[in-house]
Amino acid sequence: MLSRQIAPIGLVLAMTVAGFVLARALGERDVERASKHRADVAVAEIRGRVAQGSDLAESLRGFMVDHVSPGVTNGQFVDIGSRWLAPAGLPAAAWVKRVPGSTRLRATLATRVPPIAVPGLDLGAAPSFSEAAARAARHPGPVATRLERLGDGTRGLYIVAAAPRRTGRKLEPGLVALFVPASWLLEPTRKSRSSGAVELRAGGAAAGNLGHATPVGSTFSALGRRFQVLVPKGAVRGPAALLPWIILGAGLVLSALAGVLGVSAARRVRAQRDADRIFNLAPELIAVAGFDGCFRRANPALQALLGYSEAELIGRPLLDFVHADDRARTEERTRALRDGAAQVAFENRNASKDGAYRWLEWTVTPVRDEQIIYAVARDVTERKSLADEQAALRRVATLVARGVSPAETFAAVVEEVARLFGAGGAVVARFEPDGAATVIVGVGQDVGEVTAGTRWEPGDPMAEPAGFRREERRPHGTRSVIGSPIMVEGRVWGTIVMSATGDPLPPDTERRMASFAGLVATAVANAESRAELTASRARVVTAADETRRRIERDLHDGAQQQLVSLGLGLRAAVEKLPPELAEVREELSATARGLAASAEELRELSRGIHPAILSAGGLAPALKTLARRSAVPVQLTISVDRPLPEHLEVAAYYVVSEALTNAAKHAHASEVTINVATEDSTIVLVVRDDGVGGADPERGSGLTGLRDRVEALGGTLALTSAAGEGTSLRAAIPIDEAEGLA
Amino acid sequence: VSAKPRVVLADDDVLLREGLASLLERSEFPVVAQAGDGTELVALVREHRPELVLVDIRMPPTHSTEGLDAAREIRDEFPDMGIVLLSAHVEVEHAMELLARGGKTGYLLKSRVTDVDEFLDTLGRVARGGSVVDPALVRELVDARRRDDPLAELTPREREVLGLMAEGRSNAGIGRQLWVTEGTVEKHVRSILSKLPLPSTEDDHRRVLAVVAFLEAR
Numbered sequence: 010m011l012s013r014q015i016a017p018i019g020l021v022l023a024m025t026v027a028g029f030v031l032a033r034a035l036g037e038r039d040v041e042r043a044s045k046h047r048a049d050v051a052v053a054e055i056r057g058r059v060a061q062g063s064d065l066a067e068s069l070r071g072f073m074v075d076h077v078s079p080g081v082t083n084g085q086f087v088d089i090g091s092r093w094l095a096p097a098g099l100p101a102a103a104w105v106k107r108v109p110g111s112t113r114l115r116a117t118l119a120t121r122v123p124p125i126a127v128p129g130l131d132l133g134a135a136p137s138f139s140e141a142a143a144r145a146a147r148h149p150g151p152v153a154t155r156l157e158r159l160g161d162g163t164r165g166l167y168i169v170a171a172a173p174r175r176t177g178r179k180l181e182p183g184l185v186a187l188f189v190p191a192s193w194l195l196e197p198t199r200k201s202r203s204s205g206a207v208e209l210r211a212g213g214a215a216a217g218n219l220g221h222a223t224p225v226g227s228t229f230s231a232l233g234r235r236f237q238v239l240v241p242k243g244a245v246r247g248p249a250a251l252l253p254w255i256i257l258g259a260g261l262v263l264s265a266l267a268g269v270l271g272v273s274a275a276r277r278v279r280a281q282r283d284a285d286r287i288f289n290l291a292p293e294l295i296a297v298a299g300f301d302g303c304f305r306r307a308n309p310a311l312q313a314l315l316g317y318s319e320a321e322l323i324g325r326p327l328l329d330f331v332h333a334d335d336r337a338r339t340e341e342r343t344r345a346l347r348d349g350a351a352q353v354a355f356e357n358r359n360a361s362k363d364g365a366y367r368w369l370e371w372t373v374t375p376v377r378d379e380q381i382i383y384a385v386a387r388d389v390t391e392r393k394s395l396a397d398e399q400a401a402l403r404r405v406a407t408l409v410a411r412g413v414s415p416a417e418t419f420a421a422v423v424e425e426v427a428r429l430f431g432a433g434g435a436v437v438a439r440f441e442p443d444g445a446a447t448v449i450v451g452v453g454q455d456v457g458e459v460t461a462g463t464r465w466e467p468g469d470p471m472a473e474p475a476g477f478r479r480e481e482r483r484p485h486g487t488r489s490v491i492g493s494p495i496m497v498e499g500r501v502w503g504t505i506v507m508s509a510t511g512d513p514l515p516p517d518t519e520r521r522m523a524s525f526a527g528l529v530a531t532a533v534a535n536a537e538s539r540a541e542l543t544a545s546r547a548r549v550v551t552a553a554d555e556t557r558r559r560i561e562r563d564l565h566d567g568a569q570q571q572l573v574s575l576g577l578g579l580r581a582a583v584e585k586l587p588p589e590l591a592e593v594r595e596e597l598s599a600t601a602r603g604l605a606a607s608a609e610e611l612r613e614l615s616r617g618i619h620p621a622i623l624s625a626g627g628l629a630p631a632l633k634t635l636a637r638r639s640a641v642p643v644q645l646t647i648s649v650d651r652p653l654p655e656h657l658e659v660a661a662y663y664v665v666s667e668a669l670t671n672a673a674k675h676a677h678a679s680e681v682t683i684n685v686a687t688e689d690s691t692i693v694l695v696v697r698d699d700g701v702g703g704a705d706p707e708r709g710s711g712l713t714g715l716r717d718r719v720e721a722l723g724g725t726l727a728l729t730s731a732a733g734e735g736t737s738l739r740a741a742i743p744i745d746e747a748e749g750l751a
Numbered sequence: 752v753s754a755k756p757r758v759v760l761a762d763d764d765v766l767l768r769e770g771l772a773s774l775l776e777r778s779e780f781p782v783v784a785q786a787g788d789g790t791e792l793v794a795l796v797r798e799h800r801p802e803l804v805l806v807d808i809r810m811p812p813t814h815s816t817e818g819l820d821a822a823r824e825i826r827d828e829f830p831d832m833g834i835v836l837l838s839a840h841v842e843v844e845h846a847m848e849l850l851a852r853g854g855k856t857g858y859l860l861k862s863r864v865t866d867v868d869e870f871l872d873t874l875g876r877v878a879r880g881g882s883v884v885d886p887a888l889v890r891e892l893v894d895a896r897r898r899d900d901p902l903a904e905l906t907p908r909e910r911e912v913l914g915l916m917a918e919g920r921s922n923a924g925i926g927r928q929l930w931v932t933e934g935t936v937e938k939h940v941r942s943i944l945s946k947l948p949l950p951s952t953e954d955d956h957r958r959v960l961a962v963v964a965f966l967e968a969r
Binding site: 562565566569570571572573574576577578579580581584601602604605608609612615616626630633634636637638639640641642643644679680 | 764771773814840843887891900
């Protein structure tokens with residue numbers, strides 16, 4: 010991967026370096042060539058001088074040889090020197106005669122200019138002169154000494170040629186020596202300036218100065234000597250010098266560019282690959298759609314969920330898959346996108362290929378420039394159904410907590426169960442002591458032709474107390490029947506049976522149904538305890554009433570009547586006494602009056618123990634009696650439109666009686682208003698006083714007893730008694746229920 | 752009306768019934784028959800056509816208002832027969848019920864019978880055509896507390912007079928009771944009639960009924 014990025018960079022770098030080197034080499038080569046050329050020019054120029062010197066030496070030799078008697082004189086030689094040498098620019102020449110028996114070579118004839126200023130000068134002392142003289146003797150042409158530095162500091166060489174001096178017939182051996190200064194040899198090069206600095210080497214010393222420059226040389230051979238001409242190698246200049254750097258710079262820039270491009274390309278590739286992987290591997294459901302609402306892409310998770318391949322989805326509107334009930338909402342939310350929302354989120358149900366709906370939670374983001382919508386969804390079906398179930402349980406639990414009638418709870422349970430599990434039918438049935446089950450309430454047809462009252466005999470598969478699940482294959486799917494027992498206080502009270510046709514119900518269905526069965530059990534247990542409580546209160550109240558009635562009867566018809574009888578008997582006895590026993594008569598009469606007073610007292614005492622009038626006259630006279638006897642004035646309004654059962658009248662009587670007692674005893678009221686009315690199937694009593702209020706409902710047993718009495722009849726008792734605002738007691742007792750329990 | 756009003760007596764308490772019978776026998780009220788319950792009473796009344804019926808309200812079988820029911824039946828059948836109800840306790844409704852059905856009616860507490868003279872006087876008044884209401888009942892009616900009570904207009908003496916009117920006493924009777932002259936009573940009665948919305952009537956029964964109804968309804 011890395012190499013793929015580096016390869017182009019490496020290539021560019023290598024080419025750059027190669028180009029750099031090549032450009033450098035080409036520059037060098039051009040300079041080399043130019044330098045060589047300059048050297049060649051210098052060689053040609055120097056060679057020309059050497060040849061000129063050689064010609065002069067030849068001419069001098071010819072002069073010496075051709076000149077006849079009496080031989081060349083010094084004056085002639087000087088003259089020749091000034092005539093021949095001066096125009097050429099050469100300073101000096103000599104004719105040298107070897108001194109016999111010695112190595113000395115004496116300049117016999119001299120031009121008398123340095124370095125041969127004096128005749129007789131020993132040129133043999135000059136470096137390499139002897140060697141050149143020897144070579145000249147053997148050589149037909151002139152030869153040259155090495156280029157040497159002379160004693161006076163000048164550099165030069167001698168061109169030597171064997172030149173005998175003819176004197177008459179006689180030939181005197183000798184040599185002509187022409188001094189050639191190095192400056193003269195280099196003069197043309199200096200003049201032409203074509204070659205710049207030039208250094209000339211010919212053995213010995215070097216002439217000219219190249220300084221520190223790298224020399225480029227060329228050689229030529231002349232006068233039996235090898236001359237080396239050196240010129241400084243020129244620097245590479247101008248575009249040629251810049252070119253390698255331009256190449257190098259450009260190359261580096263290019264490779265850096267290639268690197269950057271490579272990296273970004275790699276990143277793009279990686280990003281694309283990551284995006285693809287996310288799209289393909291994400292458990293989230295991802296759809297790409299056009300602004301027309303049609304699928305452009307669907308990731309595998311979405312395909313799997315909906316059960317369609319991407320090919321089947323592409324081009325189809327997303328809305329096609331949305332549950333009909335959710336479409337309007339979905340459209341409304343997506344319209345917000347059109348109106349400029351940056352993102353919208355919503356939930357809807359989507360149909361998969363098998364027809365089942367899944368709840369999806371969408372987050373939709375538009376990319377307006379590309380007219381594309383990215384929609385990401387999560388499958389929240391489980392959560393939804395859980396929430397659904399929780400809500401259903403809560404609704405039922407609320408009913409139970411409110412203490413509605415079991416029938417109402419059962420009806421709610423079968424509705425919720427049928428809806429929640431998609432059941433075709435659901436019933437609540439109750440087990441009879443014989444093992445049969447009786448349907449109390451049912452919805453749907455799927456459980457069978459069941460209605461309230463349907464009886465499943467013992468042994469009927471439906472009347473299975475342990476709970477059950479039966480599944481059977483049907484043309485339209487599996488028919489599942491599940492029974493969940495309703496356990497009340499450890500016994501199987503009844504069963505919830507539910508039936509659904511379609512996919513087999515999930516394994517946790519029983520567990521979920523059990524929650525509902527539990528609520529039903531609670532409702533039943535509550536109702537039973539409530540009924541028991543009511544019944545027991547009713548029994549207590551009835552027993553108390555019965556006792557009061559008996560006491561009242563015993564007092565009035567028994568004790569009181571007996572006192573009256575005794576009084577009568579006493580009176581009769583008095584009548585029989587003879588008139589003379591006046592004192593006894595009077596005593597007995599007093600006793601009889603005492604008996605009568607006792608009877609009267611007994612009557613007063615027993616008043617109100619039990620309202621005997623209720624037995625015959627009904628509630629209104631009894632209440633009127635209470636009102637008359639009240640210590641506080643009473644405004645009594647009775648609008649009772651029907652005869653009431655006696656126990657209800659008794660209850661009403663005691664409510665009013667107790668309220669009046671309280672109004673007189675505690676409230677310091679100046680008036681009490683009593684309203685008794687039948688409203689629908691309820692009798693409502695309101696006793697309101699204008700007293701001090703602040704009555705504590707917990708205080709005293711009077712109100713508690715009343716509450717027991719009223720609630721025993723399924724009624725309610727409410728006390729309102731804000732301080733300073735009087736006391737109001739309201740009792741409402743259902744008439745029908747009272748009859749039912751009577 | 753014979754000098755000795757014949758009486759049919761009904762009470763389930765044999766002891767009391769015998770006591771009453773003996774008292775009446777001794778007091779010029781011949782008891783022609785005795786009954787232990789309402790049905791028997793009605794049969795005996797039809798048989799003997801007495802001038803006066805003395806009946807306990809509460810009798811078998813239910814011990815509630817059998818006596819009242821029988822009295823109602825008798826009243827319908829024999830409008831001129833005197834009927835005295837005996838009750839163990841005050842029940843205004845019962846008294847009103849009986850009074851409303853006609854004169855010659857009495858409503859007494861049982862304990863009243865031990866005051867023999869008063870009791871016999873009461874029976875005599877009923878037999879003679881008057882209506883009588885037990886003083887305890889009247890007291891309950893008069894004592895009942897009312898806001899804006901019309902009785903507040905009356906003087907204490909007038910209240911007394913009103914109560915006695917309710918008991919079924921004539922002006923003369925009231926005068927005797929209060930140790931005043933009948934003329935003084937008449938003056939009080941006129942004053943009462945001017946203060947209260949009561950009709951002026953010479954009929955004893957109507958007066959009782961009107962006063963009791965007024966007291967009950969005020």
